[in-house]
Amino acid sequence: xxxxxxxxxxxxxxxxxxxxxxxxxxxxxxxxxxxxxxxxxxxxxxxxxxxxxxxxxxxxxxxxxxxxxxxxxxxxxxxxxxxxxxxxxxxxxxxxxxxxxxxxxxxxxxxxxxxxxxxxxxx
Numbered sequence: 075x076x077x078x079x080x081x082x083x084x085x086x087x088x089x090x091x092x093x094x095x096x097x098x099x100x101x102x103x104x105x106x107x108x109x110x111x112x113x114x115x116x117x118x119x120x121x122x123x124x125x126x127x128x129x130x131x132x133x134x135x136x137x138x139x140x141x142x143x144x145x146x147x148x149x150x151x152x153x154x155x156x157x158x159x160x161x162x163x164x165x166x167x168x169x170x171x172x173x174x175x176x177x178x179x180x181x182x183x184x185x186x187x188x189x190x191x192x193x194x195x196x197x
Contacts, residue, residue: 085127093125109153130180132183
């Protein structure tokens with residue numbers, strides 16, 4: 075696994091733990107379909123939450139959340155729809171719950187605790 079992939083996995087682990095501590099139920103991680111991947115699917119009360127996680131080892135290339143462009147948000151909306159369709163029961167899409175797209179940034183700095191920032195409903 076490349077160093078970048080390891081950093082991404084590390085960030086996703088911290089993001090999932092952060093959500094769990096905040097009372098979210100993690101439904102799936104790294105859900106994939108032909109259109110792409112959703113980092114984390116979680117339940118927050120009545121909401122199904124699709125979470126994009128961005129991790130950096132510093133701010134030299136900008137804040138992690140700056141990497142979430144309008145094109146990325148459009149793709150995340152398509153992926154959320156695909157997840158709902160794939161998780162349909164008896165032909166009824168899994169949209170009985172409200173859905174939202176959140177973003178989490180994780181910054182890893184040497185010798186310090188990770189900095190986690192959670193933005194709800196980013197679109």
